[in-house]
Amino acid sequence: MDAIFVFEQLLNGLGYGLMLFLIAAGLTLVFGIMDTMNLAHGSLYMAGAYVAARVHEASGSFAGAVLAAVLVTVAVAALLELLVVRHLYRRDHLVQVLATFGIILIADDAVKAIWGVAPLMASTPAALAGPVQLFEGLPYPAYRLLLIGAGLLVALGLYLLVNNTRVGMLVRAGASNRQMAEFMGVRVGAVFSFVFALGAGLAALAGALMAPISSVQVGMGEAILIPALVVIVIGGIGSVRGAFVAALLVGLVDTAGRAFLPPALRAVLPPSVAADLGPALAGIAMYVLMAAVLTLKPAGLFPARA
Amino acid sequence: MAQPAFATRFPGAVRRLPWLVLALLAVFPLLAPTLGLEYYVGFVRRVLIVAIAATSLNFILGYGGMAALGHAGFIGVGAYTVVALVEAGVSSAWLAWGGALVFGGLAAALIGAVSLRTRGVYFIMITLAFAQMLYYLAVSLRTYGGDDGYGLYTPLAMGPWLDGAHPDVFYWVVLAIAAGVFALFSRVAHSRYGHALRGIRDNETRMVALGYPVFRLKLAGFVAAGAVAGLAGGLLASHNTFVSPGMMHWTQSALLLVMVILGGLGRRWGAPLGVALWLTLEEALKMHTDYWHWPLGVLLLLVVFHAPQGLAALLERRGDRQGGAA
Amino acid sequence: MLQMKNLAVALALCGAAAAHAADIKVGIALDISGPFAALGAEARDGFELAIEKLGGKLGGQPAEFLRTDFGGNPEQANQLVARYLQRDKIDFFTGPIGSNAALAVGPALFAAKVPYLSANPGPSAYAGEKCSPYFFAQYQNDTYDEAAGKVANEKGYKNVVLIAPNYPAGKDHLNGFKRLYKGAVKDEIYTKLGQIDYAAEIAQIRAAKPDAVFFFLPGAMGINFVKQFVGGGLKDIPLIAPGFSADEDVIQAVGEPMIGVLNTAHWTHDLQNPANAEFVSAFRKKYDGRYPSVYAAMAYDTLMAMDAAVRDVGGKVADREAVLKALKSPSFSSVRGEFKYGVNNFPVQNYYLREVGKDADGRITNKLVGTTLEQHQDAYVGACKM
Structure with a gap:
């Protein structure tokens, strides 16, 4: 195991973490600020991936596909907000679970009816299809570098939005104490609609960007939902900073578990035990991390609310 | 609304309804062959088993305010306990199911001791995390079949007086257990302990201030629910004659939660009603269309907006009103 | 109240089933949602093409093809099979994509003496220790x-x-x-x-x-x-x-x-034999020119095997011994070309x-x-x- 290999795995962990952050950012905003548990975030992610895949194949333009995915998904989300989510803001978390679970069931059947059950083709833009030579001995997928860049940009953008703008101030006010904010005359309803649309846009962006390296198919939203939830819970619900740190943490722990745990166990345990134990432990590393964090800090690393 | 009017006009009928339902359920296997409904004996048995698990979830969630999204984990622990005992040579149903109960409770004690330190959404997520760990553990356990599952093809013995291999006998055993569990939880919900639990749900800080050992009270409820879910898992293993990690997947936990909320949180009849309606619809819809998910989704939205207290609330306007989602 | 509703639904369904009591019944467990949805949909297309080609019959006899999704979940597969066996009284079974579902449903089918022609998985258990005269495989997993x-x-x-x-x-x-x-x-x-x-x-x-x-x-x-x-x-x-x-x-x-x-x-769409050429061109015609996958081919082939067996026993599917014998020496041209079954009912093939x-x-x-x-x-x- 040489230094380059370790460095590459670190980069992989970072990359995976930033992918998770792309999805978790929107979720934590909606969750934290609107206090709304939106399980259908995964469905919006799926919608983004499907639209991007179709538009990319039809038009050949990847940038156009990403843009279309965000626009279409935000439009769908606006409708969803108007019809359903708006009426859930003041309701119990469990009622929100019930309603958004219902939306998942409907969304999966709708996607199946429109695009069929077979996974969709979603290709990498030709310019980024191969690897780039980072330095001697380390070719790295160009597309992953794009993902890392996109993740960092989204993080920066959200940081600036939340901390340096008037919208951000309202958002923070709504998140830390909704009743107080309403009392002070903040139009919480409008802020919420904006935040939900923003969250949907981020979900769509994540879906569109993940499409070229993952399978675009029904159920992809549910598969990504759980890691995303783990990230926002570790980070502290509602905290963008928390989601960022937690996403990197989960990315690194998960990758390190897969890359280093099996060989390490092989070195100390009999081969048959190690062969069974290594992958099993690597598979649950993320959940162990979450349980450990919550045991020490029951409201996550960066609690947004007092 | 016809039901509340009916309930007020005929309080006696409402009080007797549970006994009527129980009697109907008890004679159902005897009538089924003449009606050509043999298959539905097995179906109702499954509904009853799932209702046992749902009742235990309703207890901690509806009365205790503990929104666990990992209940299927305990069901799985119970099922795999039966598998492990059978693999070890145990052939008595009571021993196997008893083991499922004990290990379900033990798992809940361990998980609860860690999880109950958190609240709200964090609690939802940490219980989910533990259930996922159990899921992945079961997937990779080669001894018990891993992802391929494990078949329990020899029926377990139920002692000298009961024929364990007879499906109707198993049905009545399940019915008796379900009725017992149901009565027990209904009773506990109205005991001093149940009131304390509701107090914690409504205002934990106040209960701490009043000197209640809040953590221990919650843990006791969580363990009881885990044990009963484990028992349901054991029964489900025998019912399906097959166990696979799929029964622990997080979507199963979510479905159980959905059925309980659909039926009515903290309502005495919530869990069985929710389970019966959901499973019946699933069964009926699947038979008629490949697109059987979305009508269930629409049903959930309808419940959220038109029957927010769940179906049981529509039926029992009077009586058990202390419960209900906050 | 709900129990009554259950009963009403059950009675209605039962009536519908009784109307076709004389038909040969095939229980097909579809895998069109859940983890194997894409493969299950391929298999469904193969089944549908075969049913169309057979004119909805098996061996010239009127037949009913029950198709129900079980979402790739072995427990649900188990419940579906219980329904097929107890309520519909099926004569043949096929469908699941996953080995776990095949392993879950096998014992009930074998006990009920219903031939299970796998349209995909060939778990090692059924090839070896737990082999059954009622299970017919397309291939063994390994x-x-x-x-x-x-x-x-x-x-x-x-x-x-x-x-x-x-x-x-x-x-x-x-x-x-x-x-x-x-x-x-x-x-x-x-x-x-x-x-x-x-x-x-x-x-x-x-x-x-x-x-x-x-x-x-x-x-x-x-x-x-x-x-x-x-x-x-x-x-x-x-x-x-x-x-x-x-x-x-x-x-x-x-x-x-x-x-x-x-x-x-064990099959490819450009394999040269008349049965395969017919299948592939019919499939591409019916489904917008796309090539069939091995799942579609196996599903199609499975119904052809049933058709031949029913024809060989002159429609008397109640005689299970005869049906098993007919299935074991297939008299149809398979899309995979020549094959024969080994003692474990798993094929010996290319x-x-x-x-x-x-x-x-x-x-x-x-x-x-x-x-x-x-x-x-x-x-x-x-x-x-x-």
Whole structure:
């Protein structure tokens, strides 16, 4: 195991973490600020991936596909907000679970009816299809570098939005104490609609960007939902900073578990035990991390609310 | 609304309804062959088993305010306990199911001791995390079949007086257990302990201030629910004659939660009603269309907006009103 | 109240079932939602094409084909089979895509003496110790991998890295590969079921510098892996897979990066025989020109086998002994060409090497390269006492 290999795995962990952050950012905003548990975030992610895949194949333009995915998904989300989510803001978390679970069931059947059950083709833009030579001995997928860049940009953008703008101030006010904010005359309803649309846009962006390296198919939203939830819970619900740190943490722990745990166990345990134990432990590393964090800090690393 | 009017006009009928339902359920296997409904004996048995698990979830969630999204984990622990005992040579149903109960409770004690330190959404997520760990553990356990599952093809013995291999006998055993569990939880919900639990749900800080050992009270409820879910898992293993990690997947936990909320949180009849309606619809819809998910989704939205207290609330306007989602 | 409703629904359904009591009934458990949805949909299309071709009959007799989704969940498969057996009283069963569902439903079917013609999985248990006269397989799970191992020998790959999900089936498939492979295994990587990101594994592969990589990653996992493998610049390391990891569903989802992937199967759409030519052209006509996958082919073939057996027994499906005998010596032309059953009812048949490439119209698809194993039998037959 040489230094380059370790460095590459670190980069992989970072990359995976930033992918998770792309999805978790929107979720934590909606969750934290609107206090709304939106399980259908995964469905919006799926919608983004499907639209991007179709538009990319039809038009050949990847940038156009990403843009279309965000626009279409935000439009769908606006409708969803108007019809359903708006009426859930003041309701119990469990009622929100019930309603958004219902939306998942409907969304999966709708996607199946429109695009069929077979996974969709979603290709990498030709310019980024191969690897780039980072330095001697380390070719790295160009597309992953794009993902890392996109993740960092989204993080920066959200940081600036939340901390340096008037919208951000309202958002923070709504998140830390909704009743107080309403009392002070903040139009919480409008802020919420904006935040939900923003969250949907981020979900769509994540879906569109993940499409070229993952399978675009029904159920992809549910598969990504759980890691995303783990990230926002570790980070502290509602905290963008928390989601960022937690996403990197989960990315690194998960990758390190897969890359280093099996060989390490092989070195100390009999081969048959190690062969069974290594992958099993690597598979649950993320959940162990979450349980450990919550045991020490029951409201996550960066609690947004007092 | 016809039901509340009916309930007020005929309080006696409402009080007797549970006994009527129980009697109907008890004679159902005897009538089924003449009606050509043999298959539905097995179906109702499954509904009853799932209702046992749902009742235990309703207890901690509806009365205790503990929104666990990992209940299927305990069901799985119970099922795999039966598998492990059978693999070890145990052939008595009571021993196997008893083991499922004990290990379900033990798992809940361990998980609860860690999880109950958190609240709200964090609690939802940490219980989910533990259930996922159990899921992945079961997937990779080669001894018990891993992802391929494990078949329990020899029926377990139920002692000298009961024929364990007879499906109707198993049905009545399940019915008796379900009725017992149901009565027990209904009773506990109205005991001093149940009131304390509701107090914690409504205002934990106040209960701490009043000197209640809040953590221990919650843990006791969580363990009881885990044990009963484990028992349901054991029964489900025998019912399906097959166990696979799929029964622990997080979507199963979510479905159980959905059925309980659909039926009515903290309502005495919530869990069985929710389970019966959901499973019946699933069964009926699947038979008629490949697109059987979305009508269930629409049903959930309808419940959220038109029957927010769940179906049981529509039926029992009077009586058990202390419960209900906050 | 609800119980009453149950009863009403049940009675209504029952009445509908009684009306067709005389028909031959085939219970098809569809896998069109859940983890195997894409493969299950392929199989459904194959079943539907066969039903159309047979005019809704079996062996010239009126037949009813019950089709119900069970969402890829073995417990639900079990419940569905209970319904098929007790309520519908089926005469034949087929359908599930996953081995776990096949293992879950088998015992009830065998006890009820209902022939189960698998349209996909051939679990080792049913080939060996738990073999049953009522189970008929299309192939044994490991045979694809055994063929792939032989391909690796023939290509002269001296050392390989193997990768599969961390569950017993994953290990079985890798063991199947190792059974005939003579070179060195540099590393065996087991990944989480349903994994999305494979960067860590791809880095390990790059560090190991193998001559080839053998992967068994069904469904979405395989799609994710191949996309990321090629993006990671490992295009020059050949990929070998059992046919399931490189069939039409994966090829159409991955596109160009799939080109050159070697894979093995007991059937391919360009296999030369009249039955196959008829099937492939009918399939492409019915489904917008797309090529059938092995799942569609097996589903179609399964109903053809039932049709022939019913014809051979003159429609008397109640005589199960005769039906089993007819099934065991098939009198139809299979789309896979010549085959016969071993004692365990698992076929002795050819396995072919396929390579992903482009057809005359530029469509990316599998192309037949040659026969890898001739009239090959599974490794478990010795354990079957039948």
